[in-house]
Amino acid sequence: MFSKKQAIQLLATGNLVPTLHYGIYAINWWMFIDRKMPNEKKQMCIPLRLNMRVQLELNKTKFIVRIVSAEDNMKPGYVCESDVAAKIYLSASEAVNKTYNNLFNNKTRYSGPSVLGFDNENITKELLSDVLFCPFKITVDKLSILIINLGNSNGDMSGYQSSFIYKYQDKQSLFIQKVERKYCYIEVFQNKEKVAYYHDASPTDVWKKTGILKNYNGSILFGIEHPVTINVLKNYVESPICSVNEWGDIEVMSQAFEKHLKRKISVVGLNWHKFFIEWKEQESNIIELMLHLKPLYPLDHEFTDRELRAWRKMMKNVGCTNITPYKKQELKVIFFELNEFIFTEKI
Template identity: 40%
Template sequence: MSTDKYKRQLLATGDIIETLHYSVFAINWWIFIKKTPEKYSCIPICVNMRIKFELNKTEFIIRIIKQSNNIYQPGYICETDQAAMVYSTPTAAINETYKKLFNVQTRYSGPLVMGFDDEKIAEELQVGVLFFPFKISVYNITVFIFALGSSTLEELNFTDPGYQSSFSHKFRGKQSLIVQSILKDKCQKDIYQQAEKIQTYSGISPKDVWSKLKILNNIDGWKNQQSSIIELSSHLIWVYSENYEFIDWKLQAWRSMMRKVGCTNITHFTKKQSFFEFWTNSLDPSNDRNLISYLYIKNLLNYNPPEPDIKNDNLKMHNTIDKFWKSFDESIHMNKRGFDGKMRILSVIADNFGHREIREKLKISNDLISAAKKYAHTNGPGCVVMTKPIITKSRVSEIQDQEFEAFFASGFKN
């Protein structure tokens, strides 16, 4: 794949390593790219990822490594630089190498040049990710959540050993990484400075731990309210913003977290009727569910069902989309393998959709998708395979050779 400006080509997607991407310093191994003012895309920084691009008509290749002396942070090597120095950021790797080659001080954004903002490159890097970390902002603090879980302990709000999140804040006058964990029967906060753990606090509840930490004393571990019922979207405005548009995976992450802290979805109506979602943290959700049901039946909930025309238009659009994917699915599975079969059919749409969407809709392998994209680039979407012309060579006989010489000789004499 490539872009007009940098002619980027992903040579290797690299590997996601659990001990790096889902551990204490996981925040260093993921990058959040802003797609819109309210939307971010979470992309893994994969070990052994290699990408080729062009700057000033010169080819550069950046490779990401796990540093032997600092495994908590990715290292970046520009293979164009014969010295093969390891840099802590892609920006430094690109700009320092550029300076060596051209003796010019130029500033390029490393993540931008490497293609983390490119939708197709991002989708290839996200293939195989089972859980996407996410971040929320609370009291102007960005919390990075990289593991979830559930348990039977009410005092821990039913959160499981395995839940982990982190954020940066000053501790004893120095910027620190504070990692919050739920262990088997307690909550724990570990304080890291320069990748070294300097302090650990633990307690029976999040509130107990906060009281020992002696910082951010205005924050309670869990928000209290008198009612056991909340409406999810209106509460998320407190975390995000009023006009924030959620993507599916982030909403699913919130729903998963709600369930795993002991909450129950008690919404009476379907998503097609309303986007509202009512949840309760009651141990017995039946009373709250009956209450929401009663309010709904009596038209006391302002749930704003969609207009019939809009609903019908949406239904028609979804039916058309379903027919489109169903047609491709049938064509691909009915045809043979190879250039003149599945690959050629898939090449019609291969460049217009990302790996993940095609894989989910058609249930096919990444290898076939990649092959179809290559087919489209070489032959054109859906076009017949371009065949090289067959050139036949034969030796000229001695008599023919003499005749040619005589012919050309007589021509020059005239």
């Protein structure tokens, strides 16, 4: 832990990247640390955010550490900007320690979490401020399973994803487990190469095809039947894909578009992204839905209920709240953030 003389400052929070933090190699892009609470020890999951920058002062010298992508996006890399060579290291502590040793010929060592400010509550709060879902770990005997995504909340768990490391054909491998629509999938990676792929109707059936870990029920290996996961799922409401602050990121927004709108709209080349950009740029954060949708479409377009439902689902999935006052129901709106966007519909 750093003393006041070794003050650490967060210069840039960096970016939460869905393909990294919730993708195949998500296991490498989060750090789990134990934080002591008054009556318990709590494990925190903190994202290693791309382009995050921290500054620390050691021996009256300022060191700036930046997180970059390494090994083809498989892992985060760390660059100490005080290092003239700008070498990419695979740990924050190594980046600082090597640079410090080169400057002062001193083998003093500092730990990775401290170097990144993860023992500073204010810094961790800032890094988690826009995180909509934190992966969590469960333990099955000696297996440590990371639950990356809980999927949707309509009962079929489509989108659920978990991973763990285990041997496959005598080599250490990364197992990715997914639920998509009515099928369960297992992908096995060694380094960045996919060496095996299986799918079947249930976790148990798909694990039987692998020929390994035969003593375990497939749902246990997927993490679905673990008590911790069950408890989380009971309280789970599908989280938004992104916050309003990320509306300008077409890659992130396209995930919501492909999930909700792409197959539900009949107009080719619809500039759907313009709808969100213009909304964000206006002074009021409240809009009437149809009034703002119509300019995107041809004048003679007739909206279907199916299409409007798709728009509502997408808007909810990118951080909007419907405040339409339904009949026989008292309207109650709770604002969690100043930049929360809400919409209404005429009834």
